[in-house]
Amino acid sequence: MKKYPKILVVGPSWVGDMVMAQSLFIALKNIYPDCRIDVLAPVWTLSLLERMPEVSKAIAMPLPRGKFGLIERIKLGKSLRAEGYGQAILLPNSWKSAISPYFANIPVRTGYIGECRWGLLNDARKLDKNLLTMTVQRFVALGFPKDAKLPPAYPKPALTISKDRQQAVIDKFKLTSSTKVLALCPGAEYGPAKRWPAEYYAEVARHKIDQGWQVWLFGSDKDKADAEQINKQCSGLCTDFTGRTSLAEAVDLMSLANTVVTNDSGLMHVAAALDKKIIAIYGSSDPGFTPPLNDKAQVISLHLDCAPCFKRECPLGHTACLTGITPDRVLELITFTQSGPK
Secondary structure, three states, X not given: OOOOOEEEEEOOOOHXXXXXXXXXXXXXXXXXXXXXXXXXXXXXXXXHHOOOOOOOEEEEEOOOOOOOOHHHHHHHHHHOHHHOOOEEEEOOOOOHHHHHHHHOOOOEEEEEOOOOOEOOEOEEEOOOOOOOOOHHHHHHHOOOOOOOOOOOOOOOOOOOOOHXXXXXXXXXOOOOOOOOEEEEXXXXXXXXXXXXXXXXXXXXXXXXXXXXXXXXXXXXXXXXXXXXXXXXXXXXXXXXXXXXXXXXXXXXXXXXXXXXXXXXXXXXXXXXXXXXXXXXXXXXXXXXXXXXXXXOOEEEOOOOOOOOOOOOOOXXXXXXXXXXXXXXXXXHHHHHHHHOOO
């Protein structure tokens, strides 16, 4: 590999994973300060990559998530040959994600064996899940030589937000910024076993509104029902952004918040990368595997015997890992984050 390589990273398809991938980009820049990092990624993640200064260019993956598209992937690989990449680093473990780098004739193709990718990868790594217990560690380890000491230290993601972008969303949504803002993220794309009850979010929102805070609700179209329920229980006093923003606008809006209460979701990782004070609520997932990478984050998990189960829906039918986390506990942590060390 050249001393200052040109690297293609095949990025993940989830918002949270793409945020954590920034730790790899930062680590690569620490190893090769003059390297160029291009990222092949789904179109909807490009706005995140625009806010990562380590990334030189984002290349849109022309295929939707889940589509194999062998011919399209081969054509994409051949179109990348002229870029002269010295290394490809594949963050997805799928066989199809290795096709384009192979046909791009990239000399070093690094990734975990995953779906038996022998041949497509020539720097194939065996994933030791007991050693690399966190997603971010697994990503960052691929930036180091195969014989490097593991687990690696990982830098924290840090999205860059400009004043112009902040002002643009303030103007578009006619916002006032004279009071403190609590951002609530009641959704989780994976499933209901990761979603704290909407009525609990509403109780937290009512308390903070009574104290003079603004409460903003974030999420996609899929989260609109929960957001509407929360806002209804707050007499319509929340600002509901669910389904009204692009991902880019949601990121810029969240950069204006003071504190974020969130499920284990992509927006949780966005808030962490914006260096926000976070109360992160975990149910079926493991806070040790995908924690918010932020020293200001407060994680709540009941650590029940049945958790983490990693199921989309509670297999026992009670979701006690979430319903047992009371609004009072979250409110106490909001108070702590506001009065504690900066």
